[in-house]
Amino acid sequence: MKFDLERIKAIPIATVASDLGFVLSPKGAGRCRFPGHPDQRPSFSLRPASNGFNCFGCQRSGSVIDLVMAMNSIDFAPACRWLNDNYLSGNGALSRSRAPRLKSTETLPVSVQPSSHRVDPEIYGWILDQSPLTESGRSYLQRRAFSAETIAHFQIGQIGDRATLWRSAIATFGMARLDGAGLVIEGRYGPLLCFPSQYLLFPFLQDGSVVYLQARRTDDQKQYRWFCPAKILPPPFNLDALGKPGPTITVCEGITDVLSAHELGMLPIGLLGATRELEPQIIDCLIGRNVAIFTDADPAGRGLAKRLRDRLAARGISVVTKNLPPEANDLNDYLRSRRGIT
Ligand SMILES: [Zn+2]
Known part of the structure; x- marks a missing residue:
């Protein structure tokens, strides 16, 4: 698939930021919402002249494509595809953000490389099997008004001890496969499972197999609320x-x-x-x-x-x-x- 990169870069960044959940002032300033940057003071701002952005807090900056990459931890090509599908293509396009068509000499086609990361239902299912729901997770879900039937229906699990699970996963699948499944992050003392201890685990089930996982913390703290496999887009849930x-x-x-x-x-x-x-x-x-x-x-x-x-x-x-x-x-x-x- 080829993209018209100039057209993508011209999609109004204020519209995209708003669709991604940024709440910005009329001048385009507000709190950063990038994963890993719990922004206490507004340090994010749009750069209308270049249709870009800048965050003084986490030092990230760039184009509308970089914005989408940072928000969902995805690579360049999937971010281009997302922008193209949402704002520029046929029925799904938002007419207000339709950029003027450029002459063909001005287009910069980009070929999309398949991502090196891919879903691995066997590993995701294995992690879920190792991670039974415990009392802290169950009581969090009950406070959210979920019944035992709903908790069982969605097969919600809970990470036990991250380090133990990590060692066992390495022994079972090896580092390369875990990394390819998006499950490895670079911790302070080396590579680490991306799901922290005690986090709830929500499997994305499809015909009995686990096609994706999301982990969420079980208290109401806002920092690091959820973790997903890296560089793999979440499919719809349920x-x-x-x-x-x-x-x-x-x-x-x-x-x-x-x-x-x-x-x-x-x-x-x-x-x-x-x-x-x-x-x-x-x-x-x-x-x-x-x-x-x-x-x-x-x-x-x-x-x-x-x-x-x-x-x-x-x-x-x-x-x-x-x-x-x-x-x-x-x-x-x-x-x-x-x-x-x-
Ligand atoms: Zn930031």
Whole structure:
């Protein structure tokens, strides 16, 4: 696949930053949201003249492509693909961000190399098997109003001792394969499993195999809230819902909202991170059903809902955008208020 790099670089960075969840002042300044930079004071700003950005806190800077790479820890080519698919291609494009077409002599085609990292369901499944949910994880999930049925249905696990698991994983699979599966980070004292001790483990299940994992911390601290395999884009969460009978599929943002929607009796799938897109094969599975969209009540959520609505409508799929009561920020807030948990 080839990209029109100049067109991609001309996609307005303010729009992309907003869609990625940055909340910026009219001048384009605000808190950095890059993974690993818990920004206490606003140190991030856009550079309108160059359509770029700069963060004084974590020292990252660059183009709209670098912004997407940093936000989702992905390589150059997947970031270009994401920008192209979301803003420049056919039905999915946002008309407001459509850049003027350049003459063909001005284009810089880029060939996409397949990423050296790939999903490894055998390792992900093995990690889940080694990581049974413990009392701290279970009580966190109960505080979020999730029942034992929901906890079991999603096969939620919990990392035990990271160092023990790491040694055992190295002995079983070897470093090269663990690294290829995106599971290795460079720690202070050498390479390390990317999932910390005690973090909850959410498997992305598809026909019985674990195609991705996300780990989340079990307290309410904001720093390092979640970890995913490096350089591999998350697929939608709970795609198994598409195989279940029911007139309506609900699309929501993130894992917690999927669990909440399941708890409320819906058939939900969840979009995560910067890849918040539905692939054509998934859209095919939605034909003949109704789709309800629950997204966060922020600019990024509204942008996502609009993009999805347009893409699905183009395939003749009817879409209802659902709004939560104003006091609820997300589906989990709503679930907890219904269950009387504050
Ligand atoms: Zn930063």
